[in-house]
Amino acid sequence: MKSNHLQIDTIVNDLVSERFDEIDDVCHFVQNRLGKMDNQKAVAFWAGREHLINDRQTLQIYVKSEVEN
Numbered sequence: 001m002k003s004n005h006l007q008i009d010t011i012v013n014d015l016v017s018e019r020f021d022e023i024d025d026v027c028h029f030v031q032n033r034l035g036k037m038d039n040q041k042a043v044a045f046w047a048g049r050e051h052l053i054n055d056r057q058t059l060q061i062y063v064k065s066e067v068e069n
Helices: 002-018 023-034 039-046 056-068
Strands: none
Touching: 002 023, 002 056, 023 039, 023 056, 039 056
């Protein structure tokens, strides 16, 4: 469980430093880092949240959802 938390924090920090402009880029980056590709879950998560692309808390929730599923 602790390793998941560290992995999530590392990915979120990297996302924040990258400053992506597009949700597709965020999803590709995260899924590539995790070694899984499931755009349907990512699209469902980000629907209506596009304006929160640079919000650390939203990014953390998204990354956590990708790690846990």
